[in-house]
Amino acid sequence: MLLTSLYDGEYPQLVLFDLDGTLLDSVPDLTLAIDRMLAALDRPIVGETQVRNWVGNGAQMLVKRALAYSGAAEDDSALFDRAFELFLHHYGLCCAEQSRLYSGVRDFLNALQARQVMMGLVTNKPMSFTQTLMDEFDLRQYFSVILGGDSLAEKKPHPLPLRYAMEKIGVAVEQTLMVGDSRSDIKAAQAAGCRVVAVTYGYNHGEPVSLYQPDIIVDDLMQLTR
Numbered sequence: 672m673l674l675t676s677l678y679d680g681e682y683p684q685l686v687l688f689d690l691d692g693t694l695l696d697s698v699p700d701l702t703l704a705i706d707r708m709l710a711a712l713d714r715p716i717v718g719e720t721q722v723r724n725w726v727g728n729g730a731q732m733l734v735k736r737a738l739a740y741s742g743a744a745e746d747d748s749a750l751f752d753r754a755f756e757l758f759l760h761h762y763g764l765c766c767a768e769q770s771r772l773y774s775g776v777r778d779f780l781n782a783l784q785a786r787q788v789m790m791g792l793v794t795n796k797p798m799s800f801t802q803t804l805m806d807e808f809d810l811r812q813y814f815s816v817i818l819g820g821d822s823l824a825e826k827k828p829h830p831l832p833l834r835y836a837m838e839k840i841g842v843a844v845e846q847t848l849m850v851g852d853s854r855s856d857i858k859a860a861q862a863a864g865c866r867v868v869a870v871t872y873g874y875n876h877g878e879p880v881s882l883y884q885p886d887i888i889v890d891d892l893m894q895l896t897r
């Protein structure tokens with residue numbers, strides 16, 4: 672089996688998951704919120720194709736990238752503050768409207784749970800939206816630890832959230848797997864010293880995940896169990 676091949680034929684003791692682009696296809700709702708924010712600021716809306724390339728480094732970076740694309744000066748902090756407030760408001764209203772779990776996600780989480788593998792969620796998404804989505808998609812039951820982009824002093828690609836989750840759950844790095852869709856997940860895992868699986872269907876700033884040399888690449892999480 673692909674998954675156990677990384678751990679001498681056993682399951683890893685802990686699997687840490689990214690959220691956006693790995694478990695949840697959240698770009699449709701993120702786009703709604705970004706476009707409503709831009710419209711409220713009298714700036715042209717951008718659509719899903721652009722937003723897809725901007726997700727993965729947290730909400731503030733998403734808003735910064737959208738403003739830069741619309742021609743805003745990088746140092747216009749008053750504009751950023753207003754834009755960020757608008758984004759938080761609109762995304763709060765629509766974060767679970769069109770977002771969907773990807774194929775294979777629920778089955779894979781159930782398969783790990785059945786094997787008593789511990790699981791954690793390590794996302795760069797702000798914690799408030801993360802909590803809402805955990806409830807909306809009935810995901811909380813799977814995770815012993817849930818960390819958002821604003822939970823700790825550093826976010827991915829920094830290894831801190833991964834290290835914190837491993838310590839909290841009490842599993843060694845050699846027995847931990849990270850599963851993500853972007854270079855931030857892969858770099859964080861490599862810096863922390865754990866194995867990493869990358870999915871091809873998520874958001875990686877328009878680049879193939881293979882560039883960052885994850886241990887395994889899959890198109891559907893259930894491939895790991897075959």
Ligand SMILES: O=C(O)COP(=O)(O)O
Binds near residue numbers: 795
């Ligand atoms: O908010 C984001 O940038 C997305 O976060 P994630 O891909 O780490 O879940």
Ligand SMILES: [Mg+2]
Binds near residue numbers: 689691873874
């Ligand atoms: Mg992601």
